[in-house]
Amino acid sequence: MVKFLKPGKVVIILNGRFAGRKAVIIRSFDDGSRDRPYGHCLVAGIAKYPKKVIRKDSAKKTAKKSRV
Template sequence: MVKFLKPNKAVIVLQGRYAGRKAVIIKSFDEGTRDRPYGQCLVAGIKKYPSKVIKKDSAKKTAKKSRVKCFIKLVNYQHLMPTRYTLDVDLKDVVSVDALQSKEKKVAAAKETKARFEERFKTGKNRSVGKSYFSAYTILVSFSFMDFV
């Protein structure tokens, strides 16, 4: 069988607390582990999307609206819907399975992930033309998912 859930692949979480949220695969485990005997992925995703920014907003308000909240989670393959898009932000050195073991490590990894997502969002690479740049449905366009709607 062809392995298509590869690192840096964009996915949508289908079940659980973050259902409907967009995420990116960091590492995949086809065989599972002893305590989780099924295929799973370590994903980092967007918990809260940036709000729409308008011209008359002040710089302070624009900065507040441009914030991103993220999550890190181990997710069953069955609970992910892969997309054809990839993300070119490198998160392997930041997020690992060890980061999920303790609260302090998870918070530190989430903060670094948030910083990288926000930096990617603010640079505006692969921004889609003619679409709402800050809309929740096209937010991952700014994260290099091109015309994902």
């Protein structure tokens, strides 16, 4: 099977308390573990989304807006 859960990829949480929120994959467990015998991954939620960057912004301002 194709491994599509790669670290650094942005995902949307579908179930539970944080459903609909964006997160980033930190580590993927494609073969599962002893506790969870199925493929899963560790994610970190994004608290503050990046701001819109426009062409006339300076490099310093672009870096500040792109911070998550």
